[in-house]
Amino acid sequence: MSDPNIGRLLDNRYQLVELLGKGAMGQVYLAKDVLLGGVSVAIKFLSQTLLNKKMRDRFEREATTSALLGQRSMHIVRVMDYGVNSDDVPFYVMEYLRGESLSDLISTSPLSIPRFINVTRQICLGLQCAHEGIEKDNRIYSIIHRDIKPSNILVTNDPTVGELVKILDFGIAKILADDSGQTNCFMGTLAYSSPEQMEGKELDNRSDIYSLGVMMFQMLTGKMPLQAETHTFGGWYKTHHHQSPRTFASVDPNLKLPKALETTIMGCLEKDPKNRPQSVNEIIKTLDPLSARFSHAQSIGQRIGQVLQTRPVVADPQRTDVPSLEEVCRLQSWPKDKPLAQIVFPQVLATSRETVVTLWVMLNKSEIQQRQFSTLYNKLYKNFLCMMSPHPMVLWLTVLYNREHGPRWLRCYLDLKTAKGQEMVRLLGQKGTYQILLFAVEEPQRCAQAISVRLNPSQCQLLQDWANSSQIINAAQPNLSKSLLKQEFEKLQPQILMKLQSDDPDTSFS
Known part of the structure; x- marks a missing residue:
């Protein structure tokens, strides 16, 4: 039987496309935001069987909580709109995320230690934001999720940060110190619930930490640390209160974990909340040095591989005088047909060795001097946004960030229906790098600084996919696509700035 909701238009804006999933609380649909040219969104409806005041209030609180938290953390699903349809059923609109649930991810095999650290750290950052409250x-109220489990974690590939993790479903989240009567009954998932949650007690952030501990054990081993005799409330109540969790060695003797990590995970599984880490921040402090260690080792391996790939087997003495790419960039002069003003434009630069994509930027000399990219306090962010309809267009975004002087937003558009735009996008996707050439308004005759930027593999793949897809789409209204991309960029700006202001090393320039 066909779904009568497919094709329906909500608020003259959101057109329902397909049913993505359904649960006890309601249904989630994929929809197109026709006001923004068909941008994909996800819409969650409250189930028809739950249309009473209590559940309406809870559903609205879920939307409000997610909206407020999503503004503060990129690791919590972002809610953008709330409404009621013509049948008086409430719904809210959230970002549509293409990815894989952590549950599906670990069902095939456990995570490697480096990937585990990356995923877990992002989950912790999202939980930390919730626990800090809204x-x-x-008044500031802490948010306790109360249903942390793999199926409520989505892992997606973001063109900017690579693997991006989001916490979903704050449907039974508790606003701590508010409406305390609601915690007198059990709500949650039996296998991941803390002992105090099984008792229906008032919960704090340490209950989420227990659930996180169960999930972390499962992420690394593919198995649960606790096993109930029967999958009933009574069976799990007894298990969470009296059964000692299995050790990593008993489940997988070949798994060699850093001692600090193993101690932290087992600490999260303590029955008494007083014996667990008292905040998610304590877990992050354990993960951070491990993250630095593993990422450093990976970086060294990548650099060795790059050197071995590019270094000739036999040195050619005739090539010793060929200038490097950086030297070629530094020898460039500001084009005479461009105004001496603070503008940004892309250009393909052909050298004796290769053809590269460059981003030419003119700033005041004082600002270039302030943004010394060899220091610890500078970060670089790069991203590409694409819109195929009504006209294939890419917004190329680079942000130079200095902790003292703030961000410098560099934007330009690449029209995929022009030969130049196609060449730029394909070169970016194939080479995975571009050069930023900084020129001072006061001294345009020479490049003041050249910065090399490396894209991640997922960005490269997206760029090539966009270039190919655009070939079968007719050109129409390029200015409208630019306007819509500008709107999307303005919505992303607060999140980008929040990431740059954080201590996340992923945006650091090196």
């Missing part, structure tokens, strides 16, 4: 009635 403002309500001029």
